[in-house]
Amino acid sequence: MRRSAKPRYKAFESKNLRVCGAAAIEPCSMLLQVETTQSQLRIAQAARLDVRLRGLDVAFDKRPVKESVRIGYDIVLDVTSGSSAEIEKIVVLYTSRDRAIADPKTAALTALARADGFDAILQIHERA
Amino acid sequence: MWQRTDLDVLDVASDEAVDTHLAVRLHLFHLLQTASSHSMELDAGIPARGWHGEGYRGHIFWDELFICPLLNLHLPILARAPLLYRYRRLDEARWAARQAGFRGAMYPWQSGSDGREETDVMYFNPRSGNWIKDDAHLQRHVGAAVAYNVWQYYQATGDTEFLYSFGAELMFEIARFWASIAQWNETRGRYDICGVMGPDEFHDRYPDREAPGLENNAYTNVMAVWCIARALHLFELLPSCVKPCESSRRCSHIGDMSAPSFTCLSITTALSVSSRAMKRCRNSTGISIDANTQTSCASI
Numbered sequence: 001m002r003r004s005a006k007p008r009y010k011a012f013e014s015k016n017l018r019v020c021g022a023a024a025i026e027p028c029s030m031l032l033q034v035e036t037t038q039s040q041l042r043i044a045q046a047a048r049l050d051v052r053l054r055g056l057d058v059a060f061d062k063r064p065v066k067e068s069v070r071i072g073y074d075i076v077l078d079v080t081s082g083s084s085a086e087i088e089k090i091v092v093l094y095t096s097r098d099r100a101i102a103d104p105k106t107a108a109l110t111a112l113a114r115a116d117g118f119d120a121i122l123q124i125h126e127r128a
Numbered sequence: 129m130w131q132r133t134d135l136d137v138l139d140v141a142s143d144e145a146v147d148t149h150l151a152v153r154l155h156l157f158h159l160l161q162t163a164s165s166h167s168m169e170l171d172a173g174i175p176a177r178g179w180h181g182e183g184y185r186g187h188i189f190w191d192e193l194f195i196c197p198l199l200n201l202h203l204p205i206l207a208r209a210p211l212l213y214r215y216r217r218l219d220e221a222r223w224a225a226r227q228a229g230f231r232g233a234m235y236p237w238q239s240g241s242d243g244r245e246e247t248d249v250m251y252f253n254p255r256s257g258n259w260i261k262d263d264a265h266l267q268r269h270v271g272a273a274v275a276y277n278v279w280q281y282y283q284a285t286g287d288t289e290f291l292y293s294f295g296a297e298l299m300f301e302i303a304r305f306w307a308s309i310a311q312w313n314e315t316r317g318r319y320d321i322c323g324v325m326g327p328d329e330f331h332d333r334y335p336d337r338e339a340p341g342l343e344n345n346a347y348t349n350v351m352a353v354w355c356i357a358r359a360l361h362l363f364e365l366l367p368s369c370v371k372p373c374e375s376s377r378r379c380s381h382i383g384d385m386s387a388p389s390f391t392c393l394s395i396t397t398a399l400s401v402s403s404r405a406m407k408r409c410r411n412s413t414g415i416s417i418d419a420n421t422q423t424s425c426a427s428i
Contacts, residue, residue: 006182
């Protein structure tokens with residue numbers, strides 16, 4: 001992530017985050033931890049991929065993709081014309097400024113494990 | 129949150145009304161992205177461009193002045209958050225006042241994490257390609273906005289817990305700053321506030337002077353008088369158990385950074401100065417208001 005939207009600020013430092021760790025988590029989740037460069041706030045982002053074909057959970061081939069500042073999966077799916085395939089990505093984010101947490105990583109992994117699917121989360125957001 | 133803040137702008141079923149409502153809702157959306165239950169405990173102020181734009185580099189100016197009126201009435205718990213954000217930076221503002229030779233608390237025009245002044249000293253004009261001197265830090269009126277927000281919040285909510293614990297201290301310290309930056313002008317028989325910039329940033333100094341700043345900017349002066357008058361009023365309102373202690377009358381260390389608690393604040397000396405200013409004000413000879421506005425002190 002870079003701050004580069006303002007051409008006028010291009011002389012300034014645009015990288016405000018340093019990556020502290022990127023890990024793939026079985027079966028198909030991932031965790032990225034970063035730290036802000038000045039204030040040294042820790043930020044943990046965890047994500048989970050759910051794949052469905054025609055509304056059904058299916059087995060699929062996946063391969064973690066790990067680069068120095070990036071973590072993700074390559075997913076291989078057999079799809080046929082006219083049938084639906086859904087790839088759902090649920091992301092949770094915690095920072096060391098959040099209250100009532102042990103640490104951002106623990107909070108993110110716990111919340112991800114407890115998180116419902118997209119439709120249920122959407123309902124909560126609509127009520128908010 | 130959306131239901132609690134929506135505004136029916138026009139009760140007319142026309143396209144224009146729909147457009148207006150749409151525009152208001154867009155602004156409400158941006159506002160609620162910046163000030164929400166997700167941010168209210170994160171020690172986050174209200175930046176000029178919200179938290180999703182890079183403009184102004186996330187700096188905190190005076191923008192809670194514009195959103196607190198909405199939050200006070202619709203979501204007062206969110207209005208309290210930017211006020212506490214300022215309270216946590218009160219010591220830094222006290223330090224700034226003392227460094228500049230004033231008493232009380234002088235809030236910075238631009239600030240960030242720890243509340244120190246972060247206004248640029250040079251400004252790059254992207255149209256001309258020139259770097260020009262930037263004296264916007266002389267916008268001392270930002271503190272008046274903080275005091276105004278405290279009072280408005282209290283008026284809307286009756287939150288005496290906030291007022292007694294945080295709000296009153298903010299208002300007294302800001303009033304003390306104005307009382308100390310105002311200088312008695314014997315010739316005119318009025319107080320002057322010099323070397324400041326108003327919200328109009330295109331007028332930052334007189335053409336025939338080297339030194340930056342204006343004299344008796346109308347907005348600044350009106351707000352200064354308001355802050356002092358309101359602080360005196362507030363002092364009368366406070367129950368004796370939360371008033372600054374009697375011994376503080378004898379304190380000479382005005383603006384002492386070490387003043388650790390509300391009850392030990394040495395505000396009384398400054399307020400007695402302010403009282404003098406206000407008496408003069410009531411005699412229509414108080415802090416002068418820009419002649420162009422023809423506003424008299426009595427009407428403040």
